[in-house]
Amino acid sequence: MQQGGGSETEVTWEDQQNINKFGRLNNRLHELQDEIKISKEANESLEDAGNELILTDDEVIRFQIGEVFAHMPKEEVEERIEQMKKTTSKNLEKLEEEKNSVLAQMAELKKILYGKFKDSINLEDD
Amino acid sequence: MASPSTSAVTERRGIPGASFVEDVQQYLAQLGLDVNSALVFLQERLQQYKLVEMKLLAQQRDLQAKIPDIEKCLDIVATLQAKKETGEDACTEALIADFEVSEGIYSRARIEDSSSVCLWLGANVMLEYSCDEANALLQKNLENAKASLEVLVTDLQFLRDQVTITQVTIARVYNWDVHQRRIKQATAASSKDT
Numbered sequence: 190m191q192q193g194g195g196s197e198t199e200v201t202w203e204d205q206q207n208i209n210k211f212g213r214l215n216n217r218l219h220e221l222q223d224e225i226k227i228s229k230e231a232n233e234s235l236e237d238a239g240n241e242l243i244l245t246d247d248e249v250i251r252f253q254i255g256e257v258f259a260h261m262p263k264e265e266v267e268e269r270i271e272q273m274k275k276t277t278s279k280n281l282e283k284l285e286e287e288k289n290s291v292l293a294q295m296a297e298l299k300k301i302l303y304g305k306f307k308d309s310i311n312l313e314d315d
Numbered sequence: 316m317a318s319p320s321t322s323a324v325t326e327r328r329g330i331p332g333a334s335f336v337e338d339v340q341q342y343l344a345q346l347g348l349d350v351n352s353a354l355v356f357l358q359e360r361l362q363q364y365k366l367v368e369m370k371l372l373a374q375q376r377d378l379q380a381k382i383p384d385i386e387k388c389l390d391i392v393a394t395l396q397a398k399k400e401t402g403e404d405a406c407t408e409a410l411i412a413d414f415e416v417s418e419g420i421y422s423r424a425r426i427e428d429s430s431s432v433c434l435w436l437g438a439n440v441m442l443e444y445s446c447d448e449a450n451a452l453l454q455k456n457l458e459n460a461k462a463s464l465e466v467l468v469t470d471l472q473f474l475r476d477q478v479t480i481t482q483v484t485i486a487r488v489y490n491w492d493v494h495q496r497r498i499k500q501a502t503a504a505s506s507k508d509t
Contacts, residue, residue: 205480213472216475254391255387255388257414257415258414260413
């Protein structure tokens, strides 16, 4: 993340703390991006399941709970899937919000750090 | 709110803290090392940090896998309890479930009595609990797992900060050295001209 030039710009404790904070935010950003991807995939799977339910004629559906497939009436399965969809959507919203906040903080820090160190520091994702 | 002191926490749960360097020259004098030895020392520190980071990341992955498992168990216990409750006023219909006997082979099970469950406690031990007791136990396990994960995440953050501080120190020591050489070359060149 850092690369040195030959300059003599002094690094203060405050600068170090800013660099540390940027590192933490960058890590959190990557974690969030992975979590958002998983959450979106889960949402899509639930959508597909919901659609399959509408198309099927079966009255009893095998719904996966833990490691087993429990036989449940169609209405109950529909309810459960709706519930799961709501939970995943809310979770996705929360994750996106956090991601935006992290990106904003990182942009702020970039301004401060590039302002002081200019070319002596590299804050881009490789 | 953060005090402008030279270094923060000196260590955390066995992880040594990297002390922040105010002035490179003073730091080298303090250590009593020349530039190359200092760089070697700092690189070694970095390697040690990386090892600890690998260990913590592995622990984090284990915990992150354990938490959804516990949640699935809670789900099943909740389903059994709900079945029992509806079963008391409606006709007691057994829960029919398809489960995996062996890889790729499934069989049908008929679960009649939903008042108790057996929980696998590890170390080849399995105990029978009432649904309420099982719920309480699983909830406690879930909370413990989540708390451990939080502590682990804080440890990792601390560790990554120390890694960053060490990397910056390495860059600064190296730059200081380059700068010193340039000054020496400049003074040597100017003294040759005079």
